[in-house]
Amino acid sequence: MGTGDGRSEARLPRPFERVLVANRGEIAVRVIRTLRRLGIRSIAVYSDADADAPHVRLADEAVRIGPAAAAASYLDPARIIDAARASGAEAIHPGYGFLSEHAGFAEACRDAGIVFVGPGVRALEIMGDKIKAKRHVAASGVPTVPGIADASLDDVALAAAAESVGYPLLVKPSAGGGGKGMHIARDASELAAALPAARRVALTAFGDDTLLLERLIERPRHIEVQVLADEFGEVIHLGERECSLQRRHQKVIEEAPSPLLDAETRARIGQAACDAARSVDYRGAGTVEFLVSDTAPDEFFFIEMNTRLQVEHPVTELVTGIDLVEQQLRVAAGQPLGLSQAEVRLRGHAIEARVYAESPARGFLPSTGELLVWREPVAAGVRVDGGIRSGQRVTADYDPMLAKVIAHGADRAEALARLDAALADTVVLGVETNLGFLRRLLADPAVQRGDLDTGLIDRLPAPETDAAPPAVLAEVDAFRAESQIEAARAAGEHAWRTARGWRLGSSSEPVPDRDGEAVFATDDDGTVWVHTGAGNWGVPAVDRRVALDARLATIERGGHADPELRAPMPGTVTAVLVADGDAVDIGDAVVAIEAMKMEHRVTASVAGIVRLAVAVAQQVARDQSVARIEPHPETSPEASAETSAEAPAAVPAAASPTAPHDGARRTETHEQRGARP
Template identity: 70%
Template sequence: MATIDAGSRPFERVLVANRGEIAVRVIRTLRRLGIRSIAVFSDADADAPHVRLADEAVRIGPAPAAQSYLDPDRIIAAARDTGAQAVHPGYGFLSEHAGFAEACRRAGIVFIGPGDEALAVMGDKIRAKRHVAASGVPVVPGVADPALDDDGLLAAGLQVGFPLLVKPSAGGGGKGMQVVRDAGELADAIPAARRIARTSFGDDTLLLERLIERPRHIEVQVLADAHGSVIHLGERECSLQRRHQKVVEEAPSPLLDEATRERIGRAACDAARSVAYLGAGTVEFLVSDAAPEEFFFIEMNTRLQVEHPVTELVTGVDLVEQQLRIAAGEPLPLQQEDVRLVGHAVEARVYAEAPERGFLPSTGEVLAWGAPTGDGVRVDAGIRGGQHVTADYDPMLAKVIALGADRTEALERLDAALAGTVVLGVDTNIAFVRRLIAEPAVQAGSLDTTLIDRLPAPEAVPASPGQLAAAASAVLGDGVATTADPSAGPRAWADAAGWRIGAHRTPSVLLAPRDAPDAVTAVTAVTAGTLPTPTTDGATVRIAADGTIWVHAEGSTTAFVQHDRRELASARRAAAVRGGVAANPELRAPMPGTVTAVFVADGDHVDEGAPVIAIEAMKMEHRITATTAGIVRLAASVGDLVSRDQPVARIEPAVDTTDAASASLASQEEHEQEHTNAV
């Protein structure tokens, strides 16, 4: 990657005010440059990879981010105590916090980021849109008035027209954004977006934008030094998103031609100059798929982006190094004409979430972690085996990036790398991403921000015979497991080694995928003379404390549960008895989190599908709705911490007052008739 002088060090000691994969990534560049790295950590991260990798580490508080990574005073104190000359904020947390940047300067510490004007203007989406529009840059029509309350926003939104995008003015990452298509949806979305914005960013100001159907999200990486130089490093295509959260990014965009690339790059540089930008930043645009020459400013991110590795791979520029050197007052080593885009890079974000369960966040202990290798493969990760993934932080675990000579090779390498990525103990989106990049539209480069939403709901990948065998071997511990294929007909039992008429019964186990507990398979073990180890023949197996058997084999991961024969038979009989019940009346938390809203009162009548409770975890809000009509009985209130599958409410059958009155009247008439007959 490009450097000015391999022997020079812009700083001697730098504190990294972040965690996870971005902290690890920054520390690696610090170590390469010979700069002493200082990590900070919460109680939840005491033994995290970034803490182990750093030269020094300082505890800054308990697990909640508000009491640790989001507390400017604790970060400043850690920097002072360790003699740090500069602070690198990474992304998220305090990276775009103008008050934190100012506090660093007051303490005599260099903030590795832009100046006050850029943070103030571009950190507020409303102000940023007004600022850029005043400079002649096209912006999306909408409402950007921080003085409007909920009713005012609703009225203004009706004037703009539908569909609309409701989005927090502060923050980023798509958190709190909601698409609404009519007045009723807008009335519900505004208070929900305010709650998320207030919780995530401490600022509940909202703005509304006209939703451009099937747009492409393209962003431009810029670098600006203190000597007046501003350049761009090409664009990144970030159109593969789910609920405004990026999933796969690539560089360069398959949409833009050279002329459009030059125009959009120049516009990004102009936006940076307008606020006297300093350091690395990203200017984001919406580009029409039908008319690529048209683009609209969305916002400017005044920090390093999650997807920066794809730019680094195609340009050969270490963006973290350039941030450090710019912050130290050095000039950029490149002119615009020096920038060359070579090859194609694609990045996939690995999240701790369950796509088959509505992409709900997943928490738990990482039982095994294995990073892939291969030509052109890069992995930025901040996890290790034995680490606990909690609901305190963002669910992203790692980024897997692949560089190829062209886009086809990059996608092929990425798929192979994802197949070789091992994460056991928590659910991930790896299988979903592999299916996504195999989609014909993605392969063809025909992308837009709604593509994922139009795909069928994700389904679990069926367990393979190899995965079943590996799981059974780990449970039985006395041989190699095999499964009998029912499609083999009469020969199935003969081919299942170990089974013989009149012979000693071979040990067997009943296994089913955890998320498909009814898909039970009987697996037998055949003595093989040697016991299988946790990792053999390409399979990685771990058994969790709750008995779940996690297996990675043949490029995919499945979690299995073991069934007891008697309990299984009993459960099936009970299920048959309940066969006439339309829906489970008990509402359970689909994920661990905090109850942020209760939409009904105990004893209220609700219709099927009505929202009952909202639970937030990992900065995402999930609404639990009534499964049937009836009377709601609440078992949780706002502020409660709930665990996965914990009952939070129950829907009881409503008593029809008309039928009850009729029954009462009929009973009275019957009694009177009996009395008359008696007389």
């Protein structure tokens, strides 16, 4: 990808000599690749969790900036500035997320004499606050969604003002992005619950709990426009991207151009985006986001402006042939845009899928662990932006996105087919992913037709378990058996005769089967991970003692839900919603846990008295007990025994032909449970 204007890159002056990339993962890798192509020396930064990450390996130099916690490393402006000074960087590229839209960081760069590769402080301040942004662009003639945008209003005042807008409403943190902290309220009671929850997440994530309310547009399309602007007043757009396939306000699939817009609407929405950017003297690459009604595609409403590179920028690069990172660098260096609006041409169609470490069958909760095998797909028209490697640990410290798989084709049908094939060839072993879900989503008839809206994913049936099919289980059994035989041979004949319970140890090397299609890897707990053309699976080694204990515990409860409430994911306790000793009913929220941009509420599985095991701000591991629900006193075993003593005598066991069998089963159960540590 070049500048798009046909000029030779060799004749263009190099914008900088040394640039520090203040980010991690796939976006850091992507920025470093452009720096290398332009002959600019790249400087990476890394936390202790990323000391051997791909972006560190790829860069020319690397500087440690702190521990794994983002707040003490990637989100610390002073550490980033110090790293830039120590390395002699002339400019800092922030990527996206972290400090990319932080006006204070941009100002700190300016004060330190370092170029911030992004817009000016004024644009960041106005567009970084959703309330200010809506008021500002509305004054510039850009259409906006009806709502309440007043930072002075508390929850009571917001709830009162909401009546004038009407339900349903969308509650949004003013300082936020990426859908974090957003809630839908369809009536006053839902709004009363959503406001404190949104404020809590906003304060934790952004340090600002200001909220705004917007009228929720039913069946909306989320369409955004990529803009470029220089300091000489030139502002152009590079067409639009359709980002309607979202889950919990997080984009999942993005494409360019939108299958909804016609040429006339594309020109009008592009002009509105340029007007919004021009109103704040914007410089560099930015994205203006709109809601477009599915039933009235010629109407659109401004949502917000993202004053940075977007995650989904590759689809625009593929259909325009323009390297957006290069344009950012050149504009930041004071060079004019190298192309005009008339020179922008959209060629073909591009679609991007975000590959996350998450479990669709468990409500899309994040998945952590060692990435035993990572293998990118390689095919015509396929691009992969990734920042991971085999052997790397996926932790709860950062966003769960592993990589982006992007396909380009002559038309939308070809791009869809290429993307599906690429996802089928993507090998991820060691952590659960959404790869299977992505392929099912792409195959959905509405997606194939381009009949999209932001609620489509939510209306789909809940993802079924991605348990390995029988044919894959048979392959895993054969792999385990062959591995045990090979291990025994390696250990010698004596070990083969005397050893018990052989299993293969952890392995980061792929083990293809005989026909070269399947890939196997085994982790420390004996789980065999396998990739075939049909998907990726983890098949755990069954511990019969553990399985028996779980079955007996279920029998003891009469088959009812487990009263032990456990963390569904590793994270931080953000709220304890009941007091120790409170009475709760089934479904009552007990604890809120946040990790990887997601807040999850742990709810009571049975009715009873809650006994808490965690406190606010405590770190918890997946499956860690956070609370236990004890029976109400009137239903406790002791109370039942007292009631039985006053009741009429029971029918003798001999009167029932099944009694001896039932009694034997109960005796066995008690003996088995008594044997447990």
